Amino acid sequence: NAGVTQTPKFQVLKTGQSMTLQCAQDMNHEYMSWYRQDPGMGLRLIHYSVGAGITDQGEVPNGYNVSRSTTEDFPLRLLSAAPSQTSVYFCASSRTGGSDYGYTFGSGTRLTVV
Protein backbone atom coordinates (compact mmCIF):
# COMPACT_ATOMS: atom_id res chain seq x y z
CA ASN A 1 0.00 0.00 0.00
CA ALA A 2 1.16 3.50 -0.80
CA GLY A 3 2.23 5.53 2.18
CA VAL A 4 5.05 6.54 4.47
CA THR A 5 7.24 3.77 5.86
CA GLN A 6 9.33 4.31 8.97
CA THR A 7 11.92 1.93 10.32
CA PRO A 8 12.66 0.78 12.92
CA LYS A 9 9.48 0.82 15.03
CA PHE A 10 11.41 0.55 18.29
CA GLN A 11 15.03 1.26 19.21
CA VAL A 12 17.06 1.43 22.40
CA LEU A 13 20.36 3.32 22.24
CA LYS A 14 23.09 3.97 24.72
CA THR A 15 24.14 7.56 25.32
CA GLY A 16 26.66 8.60 22.70
CA GLN A 17 25.67 6.03 20.09
CA SER A 18 24.60 7.11 16.64
CA MET A 19 21.78 5.83 14.50
CA THR A 20 19.63 6.66 11.51
CA LEU A 21 15.85 6.61 11.48
CA GLN A 22 14.61 5.74 8.02
CA CYS A 23 11.63 7.30 6.26
CA ALA A 24 10.47 6.44 2.76
CA GLN A 25 7.39 7.41 0.77
CA ASP A 26 6.15 6.13 -2.57
CA MET A 27 3.64 8.87 -3.39
CA ASN A 28 6.11 11.17 -5.19
CA HIS A 29 5.59 13.82 -2.52
CA GLU A 30 7.94 16.79 -2.63
CA TYR A 31 7.55 17.75 1.04
CA MET A 32 8.83 15.53 3.85
CA SER A 33 9.26 16.30 7.52
CA TRP A 34 10.32 14.84 10.85
CA TYR A 35 8.58 15.46 14.18
CA ARG A 36 9.10 14.34 17.72
CA GLN A 37 6.28 13.69 20.16
CA ASP A 38 6.88 14.03 23.89
CA PRO A 39 4.38 13.55 26.73
CA GLY A 40 2.28 16.64 27.39
CA MET A 41 3.56 18.43 24.30
CA GLY A 42 2.36 18.70 20.77
CA LEU A 43 4.41 17.24 17.96
CA ARG A 44 7.37 19.47 17.19
CA LEU A 45 9.08 19.91 13.85
CA ILE A 46 12.72 18.79 13.75
CA HIS A 47 13.70 19.17 10.07
CA TYR A 48 11.87 19.35 6.79
CA SER A 49 12.54 19.19 3.08
CA VAL A 50 10.66 20.79 0.19
CA GLY A 51 12.36 18.63 -2.42
CA ALA A 52 15.41 16.52 -3.23
CA GLY A 53 18.59 18.33 -2.24
CA ILE A 54 16.78 20.91 -0.08
CA THR A 55 16.49 20.68 3.71
CA ASP A 56 15.83 23.18 6.46
CA GLN A 57 15.61 23.30 10.22
CA GLY A 58 12.42 23.21 12.19
CA GLU A 59 11.68 24.10 15.78
CA VAL A 60 14.00 21.58 17.52
CA PRO A 61 16.87 20.69 15.14
CA ASN A 62 19.77 20.41 17.60
CA GLY A 63 21.32 16.94 17.75
CA TYR A 64 19.77 15.81 14.46
CA ASN A 65 20.94 15.81 10.85
CA VAL A 66 18.99 15.12 7.67
CA SER A 67 19.64 14.77 3.99
CA ARG A 68 17.37 14.37 0.96
CA SER A 69 19.24 12.75 -1.90
CA THR A 70 16.10 11.30 -3.49
CA THR A 71 12.43 12.30 -3.55
CA GLU A 72 11.50 9.04 -1.80
CA ASP A 73 13.84 9.00 1.22
CA PHE A 74 14.37 11.37 4.12
CA PRO A 75 16.55 9.79 6.84
CA LEU A 76 17.03 11.38 10.26
CA ARG A 77 20.44 10.93 11.87
CA LEU A 78 21.26 11.13 15.55
CA LEU A 79 25.03 11.66 15.70
CA SER A 80 25.52 11.21 19.46
CA ALA A 81 22.33 10.15 21.23
CA ALA A 82 21.36 11.80 24.50
CA PRO A 83 18.63 10.83 27.00
CA SER A 84 16.79 14.05 26.04
CA GLN A 85 16.24 12.51 22.61
CA THR A 86 14.08 9.77 24.08
CA SER A 87 10.83 10.33 22.22
CA VAL A 88 8.49 9.03 19.56
CA TYR A 89 9.50 10.20 16.09
CA PHE A 90 7.13 10.64 13.18
CA CYS A 91 7.90 11.22 9.56
CA ALA A 92 5.28 12.83 7.33
CA SER A 93 4.98 13.73 3.68
CA SER A 94 2.78 15.95 1.57
CA ARG A 95 2.62 16.70 -2.14
CA THR A 96 3.65 20.31 -1.51
CA GLY A 97 3.46 20.92 2.25
CA GLY A 98 0.97 23.68 1.55
CA SER A 99 -2.71 24.16 2.07
CA ASP A 100 -3.81 22.39 -1.08
CA TYR A 101 -2.84 18.85 -0.08
CA GLY A 102 -3.03 16.82 3.10
CA TYR A 103 -0.28 15.11 5.03
CA THR A 104 0.45 11.37 5.36
CA PHE A 105 2.19 10.20 8.52
CA GLY A 106 4.36 7.18 9.16
CA SER A 107 3.62 4.81 12.02
CA GLY A 108 6.34 6.22 14.24
CA THR A 109 9.63 5.14 15.82
CA ARG A 110 9.78 4.85 19.59
CA LEU A 111 13.36 5.67 20.64
CA THR A 112 14.76 5.22 24.13
CA VAL A 113 18.22 6.53 24.99
CA VAL A 114 19.69 5.10 28.19
Add this chain to the structure above:
Amino acid sequence: KNEVEQSPQNLTAQEGEFITINCSYSVGISALHWLQQHPGGGIVSLFMLSSGKKKHGRLIATINIQEKHSSLHITASHPRDSAVYICAVLVKDFGNEKLTFGTGTRLTIIP
Protein backbone atom coordinates in the same frame (compact mmCIF):
# COMPACT_ATOMS: atom_id res chain seq x y z
CA LYS B 1 1.19 30.29 25.55
CA ASN B 2 0.85 27.66 22.84
CA GLU B 3 -0.19 28.86 19.41
CA VAL B 4 -2.72 26.00 19.30
CA GLU B 5 -4.94 25.21 22.27
CA GLN B 6 -7.29 22.24 22.45
CA SER B 7 -10.10 21.56 24.87
CA PRO B 8 -10.88 19.47 26.67
CA GLN B 9 -7.61 17.65 27.32
CA ASN B 10 -9.50 14.51 28.28
CA LEU B 11 -13.05 13.48 27.51
CA THR B 12 -14.93 10.37 28.61
CA ALA B 13 -18.39 9.69 27.22
CA GLN B 14 -20.92 6.92 26.87
CA GLU B 15 -21.40 5.14 23.58
CA GLY B 16 -23.87 7.00 21.39
CA GLU B 17 -23.17 10.47 22.78
CA PHE B 18 -22.44 13.47 20.56
CA ILE B 19 -18.82 14.55 20.99
CA THR B 20 -17.30 18.00 20.46
CA ILE B 21 -13.59 18.77 20.60
CA ASN B 22 -12.44 22.36 20.27
CA CYS B 23 -9.32 23.96 18.84
CA SER B 24 -8.34 27.62 19.11
CA TYR B 25 -5.30 29.19 17.54
CA SER B 26 -3.63 32.57 17.82
CA VAL B 27 -1.88 33.01 14.46
CA GLY B 28 -2.87 33.45 10.85
CA ILE B 29 -3.14 30.10 9.13
CA SER B 30 -3.36 28.63 5.65
CA ALA B 31 -5.28 25.54 6.74
CA LEU B 32 -6.17 23.45 9.77
CA HIS B 33 -5.80 19.69 10.13
CA TRP B 34 -7.58 17.26 12.41
CA LEU B 35 -5.60 14.09 13.10
CA GLN B 36 -6.40 10.88 14.95
CA GLN B 37 -3.85 8.90 16.94
CA HIS B 38 -4.83 5.46 18.19
CA PRO B 39 -3.15 3.54 21.01
CA GLY B 40 -0.17 1.98 19.30
CA GLY B 41 0.64 5.43 18.02
CA GLY B 42 -0.04 5.75 14.29
CA ILE B 43 -1.38 9.13 13.14
CA VAL B 44 -4.12 9.36 10.55
CA SER B 45 -5.28 12.54 8.87
CA LEU B 46 -9.04 13.05 9.25
CA PHE B 47 -9.62 16.47 7.72
CA MET B 48 -7.86 19.43 6.25
CA LEU B 49 -9.95 22.59 6.00
CA SER B 50 -9.46 26.27 5.40
CA SER B 51 -13.08 27.40 5.58
CA GLY B 52 -16.58 26.18 6.33
CA LYS B 53 -17.36 22.59 7.16
CA LYS B 54 -16.41 19.08 6.07
CA LYS B 55 -18.13 15.78 6.82
CA HIS B 56 -16.91 12.22 6.58
CA GLY B 57 -19.18 9.52 7.93
CA ARG B 58 -19.93 10.35 11.57
CA LEU B 59 -17.21 12.99 11.76
CA ILE B 60 -17.81 16.67 11.09
CA ALA B 61 -15.19 19.43 11.20
CA THR B 62 -15.93 23.14 11.17
CA ILE B 63 -13.73 26.19 11.14
CA ASN B 64 -14.36 29.88 11.79
CA ILE B 65 -11.40 31.81 10.41
CA GLN B 66 -12.48 35.14 11.90
CA GLU B 67 -12.75 33.68 15.38
CA LYS B 68 -9.64 31.46 14.93
CA HIS B 69 -11.56 28.43 16.12
CA SER B 70 -12.34 24.94 14.86
CA SER B 71 -14.44 22.09 16.20
CA LEU B 72 -14.46 18.37 15.55
CA HIS B 73 -17.76 16.63 16.16
CA ILE B 74 -18.45 12.91 16.36
CA THR B 75 -22.05 11.77 16.10
CA ALA B 76 -23.27 8.46 17.58
CA SER B 77 -19.90 7.85 19.22
CA HIS B 78 -18.56 4.29 19.40
CA PRO B 79 -15.79 2.68 21.48
CA ARG B 80 -13.66 2.42 18.34
CA ASP B 81 -13.60 6.25 18.28
CA SER B 82 -11.45 6.13 21.42
CA ALA B 83 -8.20 7.83 20.45
CA VAL B 84 -6.25 11.05 20.79
CA TYR B 85 -7.49 13.77 18.45
CA ILE B 86 -4.92 16.36 17.44
CA CYS B 87 -5.49 19.76 15.90
CA ALA B 88 -2.66 21.18 13.77
CA VAL B 89 -2.47 24.50 11.94
CA LEU B 90 -0.49 25.25 8.82
CA VAL B 91 1.42 28.49 9.28
CA LYS B 92 3.54 30.39 6.76
CA ASP B 93 7.08 30.87 8.02
CA PHE B 94 9.62 32.64 5.80
CA GLY B 95 7.99 31.42 2.61
CA ASN B 96 7.49 27.83 3.75
CA GLU B 97 4.42 26.43 5.42
CA LYS B 98 4.80 24.40 8.60
CA LEU B 99 2.47 22.50 10.88
CA THR B 100 2.08 23.57 14.52
CA PHE B 101 0.30 21.04 16.71
CA GLY B 102 -1.98 21.14 19.70
CA THR B 103 -1.32 18.75 22.57
CA GLY B 104 -4.32 16.59 21.73
CA THR B 105 -7.62 15.55 23.28
CA ARG B 106 -7.80 12.03 24.67
CA LEU B 107 -11.27 10.64 23.99
CA THR B 108 -12.57 7.50 25.70
CA ILE B 109 -15.94 6.07 24.72
CA ILE B 110 -17.41 3.64 27.21
CA PRO B 111 -19.69 0.87 25.90
